[in-house]
Amino acid sequence: xxxxxxxxxxxxxxxxxxxxxxxxxxxLVERHKxxxxxxxxxxxxLMVGSAGSLLMLVTPVTTAFAAQQVPPKQISPTxxxxxxxxxxxxxxLSYSLPENVQLLTDGQEKVVSKTLTRYFGIPVSxxxxxxxxxxxxxLIGAEQHLMRYPGDTMATHFSPNDDAEKYYSSGMAPGxxxxxxxxxxxxxxxxxxxxxxxYYIAVQTFLASGYNEHTKEYSDFFKYRKMLVVxxxxxxxxxxDIADAGPSPWTGKHLGGSPEVMSYLERQDGAARGxxxxxxxxxxxxxxxxxxITIQ
Amino acid sequence: xxxxxxxxxxxxxxxxxxxxxxxxEPHEKEDLVIIIDTNLHHTIIAAILxxxxxxxxxTFLSFVVTDDQQKIWELLTQKVTDVESxxxxxxxxxxxxxxxxxxxxxxxx
Numbered sequence: 471x472x473x474x475x476x477x478x479x480x481x482x483x484x485x486x487x488x489x490x491x492x493x494x495x496x497x498l499v500e501r502h503k504x505x506x507x508x509x510x511x512x513x514x515x516l517m518v519g520s521a522g523s524l525l526m527l528v529t530p531v532t533t534a535f536a537a538q539q540v541p542p543k544q545i546s547p548t549x550x551x552x553x554x555x556x557x558x559x560x561x562x563l564s565y566s567l568p569e570n571v572q573l574l575t576d577g578q579e580k581v582v583s584k585t586l587t588r589y590f591g592i593p594v595s596x597x598x599x600x601x602x603x604x605x606x607x608x609l610i611g612a613e614q615h616l617m618r619y620p621g622d623t624m625a626t627h628f629s630p631n632d633d634a635e636k637y638y639s640s641g642m643a644p645g646x647x648x649x650x651x652x653x654x655x656x657x658x659x660x661x662x663x664x665x666x667x668x669y670y671i672a673v674q675t676f677l678a679s680g681y682n683e684h685t686k687e688y689s690d691f692f693k694y695r696k697m698l699v700v701x702x703x704x705x706x707x708x709x710x711d712i713a714d715a716g717p718s719p720w721t722g723k724h725l726g727g728s729p730e731v732m733s734y735l736e737r738q739d740g741a742a743r744g745x746x747x748x749x750x751x752x753x754x755x756x757x758x759x760x761x762x763i764t765i766q
Numbered sequence: 767x768x769x770x771x772x773x774x775x776x777x778x779x780x781x782x783x784x785x786x787x788x789x790x791e792p793h794e795k796e797d798l799v800i801i802i803d804t805n806l807h808h809t810i811i812a813a814i815l816x817x818x819x820x821x822x823x824x825t826f827l828s829f830v831v832t833d834d835q836q837k838i839w840e841l842l843t844q845k846v847t848d849v850e851s852x853x854x855x856x857x858x859x860x861x862x863x864x865x866x867x868x869x870x871x872x873x874x875x
Contacts, residue, residue, distance in 0.1 A: 479871040480794040505823035577779035
């Protein structure tokens with residue numbers, strides 16, 4: 471049976487740090503033996519056979535998979551290689567994301583964007599062409615369908631291949647998106663226009679730093695700009711485009727998603743909102759398709 | 767990620783970033799992050815225990831086991847002078863050493 475090969479610098483660090491962990495544990499228990507023995511006796515949970523086992527009492531549980539409390543020397547990547555890639559992504563993101571939805575630090579954004587780039591195989595970034603939104607981690611809420619051309623109604627909105635029944639109830643927004651109709655008429659509407667409405671998001675463009683001073687420039691930049699939107703709790707992701715501005719800050723939401731976006735991301739709790747990550751897709755040649763994207 | 771009682775005092779994003787710059791598979795990075803978390807945890811416990819009496823050590827460890835963060839801080843602020851600085855200092859030394867290790871790992875073939 472072939473043995474899986476790991477990168478030498480990984481092996482080097484893992485072995486070095488596990489040796490240090492053993493030494494740390496040994497010293498800690500030796501220096502404070504009375505307290506640890508008392509703790510062990512009190513909890514009556516452990517078989518005391520080593521310094522390490524005593525330390526297990528106060529060892530952090532960092533992730534679901536670490537919660538198995540595997541003795542340090544037994545930490546092995548092998549079982550994890552069978553993890554579903556989406557689960558792996560969820561775990562990876564959990565290292566960087568705060569417990570609650572809040573503004574990410576520069577460091578967190580950098581780690582998250584690199585993680586997403588690696589997983590999905592497309593370059594994503596919080597900053598593109600010197601512009602950024604005010605945040606990259608926020609609560610997404612459900613939006614309605616947008617009129618794609620003058621006269622577009624719920625009766626004309628779906629093609630035979632669409633799951634009209636599923637999305638019909640969302641209804642259509644009374645006004646147009648921030649950049650008007652997607653096409654001048656039904657006849658002129660292209661497949662790209664259809665996809666732009668289907669997978670649109672509304673973001674708070676008006677909160678972007680520099681927007682008020684350079685509104686036209688920023689508006690042009692944001693128009694149909696592609697973003698990778700990820701549900702960090704289930705690993706589902708899609709490439710969406712910005713086709714509307716909103717929601718208002720008083721709603722407590724930070725962005726909105728079309729019915730199709732919300733459905734795919736499974737991003738609707740009882741209050742029809744939930745946390746997502748959203749980063750610009752660097753796609754100067756327009757080669758990245760809108761819609762669901764799978765891990766590479 | 768679990769928030770330990772010292773979470774608000776530590777800043778180890780830079781270590782996660784440094785690991786990102788190593789050519790690692792996702793599961794390899796996950797392993798190393800877990801080891802870092804565990805070693806940092808032991809480092810902080812090791813920095814606190816010598817500051818406590820034998821009885822307070824027992825009380826402290828029992829609070830750590832039950833993750834009673836409010837009681838941990840009530841105890842530490844009463845019994846340890848400038849405990850937050852001590853935790854920060856231990857973390858900084860730990861982080862510095864980890865960075866050195868990661869830097870050296872770039873040269874491992």
